[in-house]
Each structure stands twice: as C-alpha cells, then as structure tokens.
Amino acid sequence: MQEIAWQISLVLMALVGFGFTFVALKSGRRCEDYTPLQKKAYRLRLKLFWLLALVFGPSMIYTLIKLPYDATFAKSNADARPPQVISATGYQWYWKLSGTEIEAGRLVEFRVTSADVNHGFGIYNTDMKIVAQVQAMPGYTNTLQHTFDKAGTYKIMCLEYCGTVHHAMVAELNVVAPEGRNKI
Numbered sequence: 001m002q003e004i005a006w007q008i009s010l011v012l013m014a015l016v017g018f019g020f021t022f023v024a025l026k027s028g029r030r031c032e033d034y035t036p037l038q039k040k041a042y043r044l045r046l047k048l049f050w051l052l053a054l055v056f057g058p059s060m061i062y063t064l065i066k067l068p069y070d071a072t073f074a075k076s077n078a079d080a081r082p083p084q085v086i087s088a089t090g091y092q093w094y095w096k097l098s099g100t101e102i103e104a105g106r107l108v109e110f111r112v113t114s115a116d117v118n119h120g121f122g123i124y125n126t127d128m129k130i131v132a133q134v135q136a137m138p139g140y141t142n143t144l145q146h147t148f149d150k151a152g153t154y155k156i157m158c159l160e161y162c163g164t165v166h167h168a169m170v171a172e173l174n175v176v177a178p179e180g181r182n183k184i
C-alpha cells in the first residue's frame, strides 16, 4: 500500500515538474508582442518565477532525498538472507519480545499483537526519534518491516493510552553492527 502511494506521488510530482517546465518554456516566446510596460511586468514575473524555482527546486529535491525510503528501497538494499523475525506481544503493561538483538543493515520483520487491549508499538532511535510504528491489536498480527541502519539501543514505547501504567510500557532493542563489517 505504502509502495503504491509512493509511486503515485512520484508520478504526480513528475507531472507538476513537467507542467512547470512547459509553462516556463512557453512563456519565453511571447515577450515581443508586449508593450514596454507589460514587458517590464513580464520581466518581473519571469524573475519571480526563477527566484521561486531556485528557492523551491532544491528544497523539493532535498525533501525527496530525505524521505523515508524503507517502503520502496529497503528490500533492494538488504542482502538476500531472510529477514530477522521478532514476535512482539503487548500486555498491560509490558512488551514480550521473542528476541531483542538485531543486526543493523538487515531487514527485520516484527509480528506485533496484543494479549489484552490495543497498544501502539513504536520504535525510537538513540535520539528518541520514532523510526517505525504499528498498532498492536488483540486478535490480529500486524507485520512491520524495518531495516536499522545504525547500531545502538533502540526503545519500544507504547503509543496508545492503555491504562494507568501505559507510560511504563518500554522495552529495549539492541541493534548491533553487522559481523565482519566495519561498525556503522
């Protein structure tokens, strides 16, 4: 689903880009029939266009590069080995994990469920920024795929209020650098 949304966004962004280029090329040709006053206004408009293009163009490219690539590219970056699988179950008020040691640079598949009420399974990096999350629901197993690119101690915290000790639903994941490679 995420992949489809991502691809549709890319196509739409490309269309907008083509539209801009088309208008920019087209608008260059008509300046000769403009009266001097209109010419001045036209030149101002052209300057404004390039100013906006130069300001927003690079920031758009920067944003595109910085967008999370997990959905589309994680699989091609990860090696051919099967994903590391971790089963996670939420309880009032703790997490039960089938493992806590993860290798960086290799796909992890979390299979997340709950034994009682709805919880939120949120993974935070060492800067306490959220890197991935999925709902933990009784009766369902939701899968969450993520490739950790940096080693370190990550935290799992509950993202949905689930009772008086909700705030204490914290677990830790130990992400280690891949064996035989340099530490990341």
Ligand code: CUA
Pocket (backbone or CB within 6 Å): 090, 091, 093, 118, 119, 120, 158, 159, 160, 161, 162, 163, 166, 167, 169
């Ligand atoms: Cu579990 Cu909040």
